[in-house]
Amino acid sequence: MRVPPIDCDPRASTGERSARARVPRGRPGSAVLVGGGVVNLVTALKLVDHGFTVELFDRAPDPRLDRPWHEYGCTRGGGNARMFTVTEADQYSGMVLPDGEGTVFDAPPTGFGWDVRRESVRSVHDREWIREYEDLPWWLADRYETGIHDLNRSAEQGWERLFEAHPVLAGGTHLRRGILRVYSTAESHQRAVSRHDWVGDRLETYTEAEVRDRFPMFAHAGKGRLAGGIKVRGFTLDIHRFVALALDVLQARGAGLHFDSEVTGVDLGGGGTIEGVRIGSESVSARHLVISPGAYGNRLLAELGLGGRVAGVLGIWHTLPDLTGQQHSVKVSRPGRIAEDANITLGTAGGRPSLVVGSGYGFAGTSADNVDPDRVRVIQRSVDEMMRTLLPDAYEAAGGPAWLAHDPVFCVRPWTTTGLGVFDVRATATGRCVVTGGHNTGGFAQAPEVADAVLASLLGEDHPMHHLYAVARSRGSGHPSLR
Ligand SMILES: Cc1cc2nc3c(=O)[nH]c(=O)nc-3n(C[C@H](O)[C@H](O)[C@H](O)COP(=O)(O)OP(=O)(O)OC[C@H]3O[C@@H](n4cnc5c(N)ncnc54)[C@H](O)[C@@H]3O)c2cc1C
Known part of the structure; x- marks a missing residue:
């Protein structure tokens, strides 16, 4: 892994060495985010706006370097366009x-x-x-779809709030x-x-x-x-422009951005409690973890018992x-x-x-x-x-x-199999570990709602997504009344 030169921008560093040096450990309000697609980028903006210290890690290069498309995840690897409609994240059962x-x-x-x-x-x-x-029976799929559309409607408001808070994200993105x-x-x-x-x-x-x-x-x-x-x-x-501007905003607000930094596993303490993540041979801890690896994270998610969900x-x-x-x-x-x-x-x-x-x-x-x-x-x-x-x-x-x-x-x-995204929350040694993902055709559309749900989790508050996207529910392991 490349070590950043000494005079590089300290907030946009690359590789495992920078990880240990820059992440504040166990500080209240610190969050490590794994994955820098649109879902976690919008979450990062939300957390920074609420006073969290954010360090974001992505295995791909910095999107602002405009590397070939296949080096990136879904958000930056695809074409330069995304759409919000109320039915964007839809049921495909x-x-x-x-x-x-x-x-x-x-x-x-x-x-x-x-x-x-x-x-x-x-x-x-x-x-x-x-x-x-x-x-998945059709009647349950219908019920899920109603919930998904409700989240989309809330996400519509969420986008407007995001554009108000950061006008450049609306003004500079066509x-x-x-x-x-x-x-x-x-x-x-x-x-x-x-x-x-x-x-x-x-x-x-x-x-x-x-x-x-x-x-x-x-x-x-x-x-x-x-x-x-x-x-x-x-x-x-223009999603590529949106990503670049969001990264600029995050950097200006003090977030640490670490590219070419693959998270290879989750660190567990003595009692099996999550303490942080591993990047190569380095351990990175923070009060909270937010993991959103898109379609590329099954190896990492397997360590959390979520392998094969996405x-x-x-x-x-x-x-x-x-x-x-x-x-x-x-x-x-x-x-x-x-x-x-x-x-x-x-x-x-x-x-x-x-x-x-x-x-x-x-x-x-x-x-x-x-x-x-x-x-x-x-x-x-x-x-x-x-x-x-x-x-x-x-x-x-x-x-x-x-x-x-x-x-x-x-x-x-x-x-995902059900059209419901994944929303999994568990305790870490000092805070929470939240896994988000899935969202099928609507990961962009739902991003502000995911961000709200993550914030609510970290603050110990309730959010409808915690229930609708709870993994036990879509796995069919819950009692029917929970569905
Ligand atoms: C053709 C097409 C059109 C679409 N149009 C729309 C649309 O109009 N509206 C809409 O809402 N949605 C649309 N989507 C879906 C949307 O693009 C995705 O849902 C969304 O981009 C997914 O974002 P994400 O953040 O979940 O995942 P990603 O963008 O894939 O981000 C995940 C990130 O995690 C990183 N990562 C993975 N594993 C690790 C690891 N171990 N360590 C560190 N980093 C890791 C990856 O490098 C990646 O950058 C479309 C999709 C396609 C294919």
Whole structure:
């Protein structure tokens, strides 16, 4: 591990040596955060705002160095866009294959499933994970979804509070409000109108002709590809910029940022109480620990009895030019396609307005890097077909199918069997250890709510997420009345 030069910025240090030197041990209000994705970054901001001393460790390089995408976790490794909607972190239970023979986790993309794992690597944890997914009854999934949406609604307020507390995070990130949702079939359009009325976030409804007329990126969409749209509450922003600015804010507020610093384990004291974490041969202690490793933390989580709780589901990214000056980012729904959902987010690339497309689901199992490139290419071709038929002008301007000659950029979302995130709290020698993660399609959207729940834990207060995302509940080990 590299030792930082003596004259480097002391708050953005790298490696294990810096860890021991800089972390205040056992001081009241000190917290060590493991993982620097969006979930823990927003948590770090919350803790710093409440007077905690924060030291954050991530095994990846400093995101501000703009290293190649595959060196980073989900937040910084994916495309430069994320979206908040009230239904962002959603329920994906009961996703059966078109032939009814199993769920999407049982077949590769060629069979309309999500499985992109290499044939030769299938772990027992993967099998258990899939079985737990299949065992979730629909009525319980429905109940979970109501709770998830309630947390999303609170997160919406949380985002506004965060932007008020740190205006640069809204002003410097290409924030765009109001999301257009478009549907490829009349039936899915109709269902969406009812659903979003029930959720309470629908602002407007459009016929196919209105979508083409008012949102010119779709003016030349293929015949039969669009059935209508709605506008809902929500916003999008440049996530890479958000991450960089959040790190700047944290640094200015005295947080210690340690990159290239992999946490290899948890230190237990005599009675089995957590005392800190290990970084290489160094031990780091603090009053509180907050561990949020995304889809990459199963080895670390296994030490806490949480191994195999979180699997990885990858999605693909591509960037097109915004030729028509769009005002709203878009969600696409195309039932029956391999890449059936997509986000098209307004952003900037090379200083020019752009459309950042994120789409597809590829199940990597409980090892986030267990990915067969040939299977990912099947998803890539479906994303290509979506862009070619829905956004033909932007697609051609970006070079058409030329991107298919290269492996796509993708990132791996942390995903749970139930749609409920993970929220685990236990005592440390001097405070609490909180593990957060999961959140499926909505880790960005839910981040401020996770931050509130972590703060509440460290202050010994109650928060609805403590109950909804308690691991015992989603494991089915609790009494039904707890569910
Ligand atoms: C195509 C696509 C589109 C998406 N769009 C949206 C969207 O519009 N809205 C939305 O809400 N969500 C979206 N998501 C999901 C969202 O991006 C993720 O849920 C979120 O980024 C996960 O953040 P995280 O902090 O949990 O994990 P990560 O970003 O993966 O962060 C975890 C960090 O922990 C570090 N780490 C892991 N293990 C260790 C260790 N042992 N020691 C030290 N560090 C460690 C990793 O390096 C990583 O930086 C999308 C995902 C995909 C794939």
